[in-house]
Amino acid sequence: MEKGQKPDRKLNRRDFIAGMAVTLAAAGAGAAALSPLIRAEEIPPLEDVLQKHYQRLTPEEKKAIFARLEKRILATHGVQATIRDPQPLENAHFAYALNIGRCIGCRKCVYACMKENNLSRDPQIQYIRVLKMKKQGHGIDLESAVHDYPQEEAGDKNYYYMPVQCQQCENPPCVKVCPVKATWREEDGIVVIDYNWCIGCRYCQAACPYHARRFNFAKPRVPGAELNPNMGYLSNRPRFMGVMEKCTFCLHRTRTGRYPACLEVCPTGARKFGDMSDPDSEIRRIVDKERVYVLKQDLGTVPRFYYVFAK
Amino acid sequence: MIAFILHGFRSVFQGSRAYWVWFTVLLALALVGLNAYARQLAHGLGSTGMGDEVSWGLYIANFAFLVGMAAAAVMMVIPAYIFKDKEMHKVVIFSELFAVAAMIMCMLFIFVDLGRPDRIHHMVPKIGYFNWPGSLLTWDVIVLNGYLILNLYVCAYFLYESFHGRRPKPILYIPVVFLAIAWAPTIHTVTAFLFQGLGGRPFWNTGLIAPRFLASAFAAGPAFMILVFTVLERLGAISIESTVIRRIRVIVTVSLLINIFLAGSELFAEFYAESAHTVHISHLFGLHGISLLAPWIWASLAMNILAAVILLSPARNNPIALIVACIMIVVGIWIEKGLGFVVPGFIPSTLGDFVQYIPSANEIIICIGIWAFGLLVYTIFLKGSLPIVNQQNTP
Numbered sequence: 230m231e232k233g234q235k236p237d238r239k240l241n242r243r244d245f246i247a248g249m250a251v252t253l254a255a256a257g258a259g260a261a262a263l264s265p266l267i268r269a270e271e272i273p274p275l276e277d278v279l280q281k282h283y284q285r286l287t288p289e290e291k292k293a294i295f296a297r298l299e300k301r302i303l304a305t306h307g308v309q310a311t312i313r314d315p316q317p318l319e320n321a322h323f324a325y326a327l328n329i330g331r332c333i334g335c336r337k338c339v340y341a342c343m344k345e346n347n348l349s350r351d352p353q354i355q356y357i358r359v360l361k362m363k364k365q366g367h368g369i370d371l372e373s374a375v376h377d378y379p380q381e382e383a384g385d386k387n388y389y390y391m392p393v394q395c396q397q398c399e400n401p402p403c404v405k406v407c408p409v410k411a412t413w414r415e416e417d418g419i420v421v422i423d424y425n426w427c428i429g430c431r432y433c434q435a436a437c438p439y440h441a442r443r444f445n446f447a448k449p450r451v452p453g454a455e456l457n458p459n460m461g462y463l464s465n466r467p468r469f470m471g472v473m474e475k476c477t478f479c480l481h482r483t484r485t486g487r488y489p490a491c492l493e494v495c496p497t498g499a500r501k502f503g504d505m506s507d508p509d510s511e512i513r514r515i516v517d518k519e520r521v522y523v524l525k526q527d528l529g530t531v532p533r534f535y536y537v538f539a540k
Numbered sequence: 541m542i543a544f545i546l547h548g549f550r551s552v553f554q555g556s557r558a559y560w561v562w563f564t565v566l567l568a569l570a571l572v573g574l575n576a577y578a579r580q581l582a583h584g585l586g587s588t589g590m591g592d593e594v595s596w597g598l599y600i601a602n603f604a605f606l607v608g609m610a611a612a613a614v615m616m617v618i619p620a621y622i623f624k625d626k627e628m629h630k631v632v633i634f635s636e637l638f639a640v641a642a643m644i645m646c647m648l649f650i651f652v653d654l655g656r657p658d659r660i661h662h663m664v665p666k667i668g669y670f671n672w673p674g675s676l677l678t679w680d681v682i683v684l685n686g687y688l689i690l691n692l693y694v695c696a697y698f699l700y701e702s703f704h705g706r707r708p709k710p711i712l713y714i715p716v717v718f719l720a721i722a723w724a725p726t727i728h729t730v731t732a733f734l735f736q737g738l739g740g741r742p743f744w745n746t747g748l749i750a751p752r753f754l755a756s757a758f759a760a761g762p763a764f765m766i767l768v769f770t771v772l773e774r775l776g777a778i779s780i781e782s783t784v785i786r787r788i789r790v791i792v793t794v795s796l797l798i799n800i801f802l803a804g805s806e807l808f809a810e811f812y813a814e815s816a817h818t819v820h821i822s823h824l825f826g827l828h829g830i831s832l833l834a835p836w837i838w839a840s841l842a843m844n845i846l847a848a849v850i851l852l853s854p855a856r857n858n859p860i861a862l863i864v865a866c867i868m869i870v871v872g873i874w875i876e877k878g879l880g881f882v883v884p885g886f887i888p889s890t891l892g893d894f895v896q897y898i899p900s901a902n903e904i905i906i907c908i909g910i911w912a913f914g915l916l917v918y919t920i921f922l923k924g925s926l927p928i929v930n931q932q933n934t935p
Contacts, residue, residue, distance in 0.1 A: 247560075248553035255567060262575035269582040273658050282662075282669045352586065358891060371892030372819050393891055402740055408677035409662040410669045426669070428662055429585070429655020432677055434595045438740025440891045444595060444655065447586035470584045471655025528739045 270448045271470045282410070283423040283463070295462065302467060306453035314462045315484035317417035322505045323478055324418070325489075326515045326535045327392060331499035334359050334383040334390030338491035338500070342394075345479060345490035346465040347457050349449030356476040357394045357491060358440060364389055394491070395420065395441035395476035396524060396532035403433035403442060412473070418533050419480050421463040427472040434473065438525050439532075442475045478502070505533075544703050548924035555923065558775075566916040573909010576902045577652055585655055588903040593895035594886040598907050599653040601878025605760075606646045606914075607731045608753060608877070610687065612761020613639035614724035615791050621717050627781045630933050634772075635765050636695050637921040639724075643688040645914035652906055676734045683727045690720040699925050702932045728753050735885065743820035743885045752802045753877075758795035760873040762788045763866040770863060777926050789862065793851040796869060800844055803876075823894065824884040832896050833887070836879040843872030 280294065295312040302310045339357045348354040360374035364387055367373055374391075383390070401420050404412050411426040412433055434442045448470040460466040461481025468474050479489040483502070492500040503512030515521065521535040555563070580587045590597045613635040619625040620632040651657055662668035663681060672678040694716050701708040732750035739745055766788050772778045810821045819828055826834025850856060850865040888894045899907075 244554055251564070251567075255571070258568075258571045259574065262571045263578045265575065265578040265582045267582075270584065278658060285669075360891060371890075372888060374892050376891070376893045402738065406675050406677065406738075408671050408675040408681070409659075410671045411662070426659070426662060427656065428659045430650075430653065430677065431595045431655070432675070432734075434592070435885075436738050436740060438890050440592070440889050440893075443592055445584070446588075446591065447584045469656070473655075525740070530740075 273469075277425060280425050282426050284413075291462075298462075298466060302456075306451070306456050306467075308453050308456045308458050310456070310458040310460050310466075312460045312462055312466055313481060315481060317415050317419075318484055318504075320506050321417040322533075323397070323483060324503065324505045324512050324516065324533045324535065325397070325478065326501040326512055326519075326521065326537055328499040328501075328537045328539050329389055329391055330537070330539050331497045332359075332390040332392060333497055333499075334361055334378070334385075334388070334392075335496065336380065336383065337494045337496060338392060341490045341494035342476070344455065345457055345482075346476075347451050347460070347467060348443075348474075349445065349447075349451060349468070350455070351450045352447050354443045354445075354449065354474070356441070356443065357392050360391045360393060361385075362389045362391065363387065391536070392491075393439060393441070393524070394534070395478075396439050396530065396534040397476075397478060399531035399533060400529060402436040402438065402528075402530060406432045406436040408432065415463075415480075417480075417484070419478050420475070421477055421480070422473055422475060423463070424466070424468050424472050424474065429471040429473070431473065438528050438530060442473055444473050445470050541700075544700055547703065547927075551927055552920050552923045559923075563916070563919065566912045566919065569912035570909050570916055573906050573912060576905040576909060579902055580652070580906065581657070585653075587900060589897055589899040590903075591895065591897075593889040593893055594883060594897035596653070596882055596886070597897055598878065598899045598903055599649045601882040602907055602910070603646050603649040603653070604731055604735075604753070604882060605874050605877040606642045606649065607684070608728050608757025608873075609761045609764060610639045610642035610646065611724040611728040611754070612757045612764075613642075613691070614721050615758050615762050615795075616765060616788065617717060617721055619787060621714070621721070625787065627784045628787065630929070631769060631778065631780060631784060633695060633698060633925065633929055634768065634778075634922065635761075636691050636720075637925065638765065638768070638918055639691045640688065640695060641914050641918035641921060643684060643691070644917055645910055646684060647688075648910045648913070649907075652910070676730060676737055679730045680727075680734060683723065683730050687720065687723050687727050690716055690723060694720060695921075695925075699928050703928045705931075725754060728757055735882075740890055741885050744881075746806065748802055748806050752799065752806070755795050755799035755802055756873045756876060759792050759799055760870050762791045762795070763869040766792070766866045767863065767870070770859070772922070772926075777922075778930065785862075789851065789856060792866070792869065793848070793856075796844065796848050796851065799873075800848060803841075819888060820884050823887055824880065829894050831887075832898065833879050833884055836875050837884075840872045840875035840880055843868040844876070847872065 276297065281290070286294070291314060295314070298312055299310055302308055336359055339355050339359065342348070342356050346356065348356065358376060360371065360376060361378045361382070362369065362374045369391070397418055397420055399418065401414055404414055404420060408430060409426060409428055411428070412420060412422045414420050429444070431444055434444060445468055449468050451467070457465060459481065464477040464479065464481045483489055489502055492502050501512055501515055503510040505513055505516065507513060515537060516535055519537045519539055521537050523532040523535060588597060616628060616632050616635040620628040651660070654660065663670060670678055672682070694713055697713050698708050729750045732753040735741070735744040736746060736749040766785060769778070769780050769785065773780050807821070810818045822828040823831050824833050824837055847865040847868040850861050855861040856865070883897050887896070
């Protein structure tokens with residue numbers, strides 16, 4: 230120590246012992262404070278922590294990961310699931326059209342989606358939100374819409390019912406803001422999430438203008454008996470606690486030539502889905518010929534989800 | 541080097557009874573907060589009051605507030621280094637140390653907000669997948685860490701040299717001080733851009749957010765430092781010229797008036813045009829549906845205006861009135877940033893759903909724990925540096 234540089238007084242034994250006692254007590258109390266971790270609902274295995282971003286995985290690595298996940302699902306749910314990773318179809322560009330003139334607000338799509346996509350039942354997560362709006366009112370006015378109408382209020386002639394789900398924007402704000410590129414837009418226009426890469430900051434949820442993203446605030450629970458064993462890695466495989474998820478147009482179905490679950494279940498035919506790049510497709514005809522509109526067009530997000538007013 | 545650290549240790553472990561009570565209380569609160577965080581880790585963010593509608597709450601609110609507090613440290617540094625204010629120079633180190641403590645709190649608030657803190661390494665360039673320059677969050681990671689390092693360096697170098705009875709070499713730290721001065725507004729600007737860049741959130745999507753953030757920070761930060769200096773002086777730890785307090789008071793007054801002006805300008809644009817944006821702000825003020833936020837924002841507004849009145853009247857020369865004004869500014873702006881800015885951006889939701897946010901007890905305990913930890917860190921910094929700084933200042 231330099232000369233003339235002294236602490237206020239010499240450190241005496243009493244202070245030193247007191248200091249050490251405080252330090253030890255603090256360490257002990259720190260350990261005690263961390264004790265709730267013993268009951269942690271989800272502890273990530275080391276292989277998950279080390280796993281790379283989806284787009285950086287080799288085919289072999291993917292295969293090993295899928296097998297690992299299938300084994301884990303068998304252990305947790307008692308179900309032999311198959312995880313596939315269907316790639317975007319060549320030149321395909323998916324779009325969705327929904328006829329508000331026909332929708333009766335029965336919410337069959339909401340629950341079919343939940344079943345198909347293995348959405349958590351407790352707490353319940355739903356990708357589709359049906360808004361109920363007065364016909365004689367402000368038109369499409371979100372602030373006056375009812376979100377939680379009881380089921381017996383469906384089918385009222387005085388109301389419009391407008392289901393909203395991920396709009397699969399061409400210019401998705403959620404993708405732009407993700408700090409770790411855990412979410413991106415695929416070739417066929419579907420915005421996906423790598424559930425193993427998301428850090429759970431929820432910035433995408435703040436950025437989304439359509440309330441399309443859902444966060445696993447708790448450990449998602451799906452009873453084994455209700456688990457859909459036909460899984461896509463980027464869509465309906467079981468999710469983790471603390472990560473984001475969203476509608477993927479059921480890509481494990483639609484990339485293999487099937488319709489999304491919400492469309493199949495719709496009793497009124499209000500829902501249409503298809504490939505815009507196919508000039509003969511029904512979706513192309515609707516978008517070209519019918520009066521369609523997109524939600525919040527002024528934001529420049531360019532949704533691939535069209536609303537139609539038709540008979 | 542070892543002597544320097546040992547000296548710090550000794551200094552921290554010596555103190556009056558009041559010091560130890562303060563130290564123990566903060567430590568205990570920090571540990572209770574850690575315990576609450578362990579519970580959150582075990583059971584998920586569902587243990588907070590947040591949900592899919594209001595998906596950011598007290599954590600991000602405190603983060604936004606503390607970024608401002610950290611940035612505001614420069615408001616002391618500028619007079620000290622650019623205008624060569626000698627008296628200010630004696631105490632500027634304490635506000636730089638606070639900037640470091642505030643930065644640590646900021647990072648903790650972000651950390652506890654993450655759903656998957658075990659994947660934090662995904663944010664590290666190369667190892668992870670750093671979405672720069674696309675995501676403003678990655679800009680924030682850069683500027684916050686940069687600001688922390690700059691201030692840590694200045695404080696450590698200055699104290700280390702002073703400890704050895706040497707005069708710090710200007711060439712080795714003055715350029716860094718100037719860099720930190722230029723850097724400070726960026727941390728708060730980037731944090732404001734994080735919000736105002738979101739087109740889907742009309743309440744945040746206005747160009748006034750960054751200027752408002754800066755103005756409010758430059759009022760709250762120096763007001764907090766007035767409180768710190770007053771406490772330190774009462775404790776006999778430092779002797780401070782009244783000119784320093786007066787100068788800081790001028791900074792606080794001007795910033796507060798600008799802040800009130802900007803807020804008023806925003807309110808005018810929203811309410812006069814009656815545009816679609818207005819629903820957030822009228823809900824915030826309790827004019828559209830039942831709002832849990834309304835009492836808070838009204839209280840915040842009242843505190844800001846009352847404080848401005850005190851600072852503009854002769855009452856400002858009364859130390860008690862000044863302290864009251866400073867407390868009102870810090871509390872008022874804390875409310876303005878959190879319950880008046882972060883939360884109302886989510887109410888109503890983007891689909892027009894009015895879902896209220898009530899933070900859970902666990903969430904509040906975590907916030908208190910982080911604050912206690914931050915103040916504990918600051919206390920330790922002060923305790924370790926005070927003898928060195930006082931030594932330096934006695935001729």
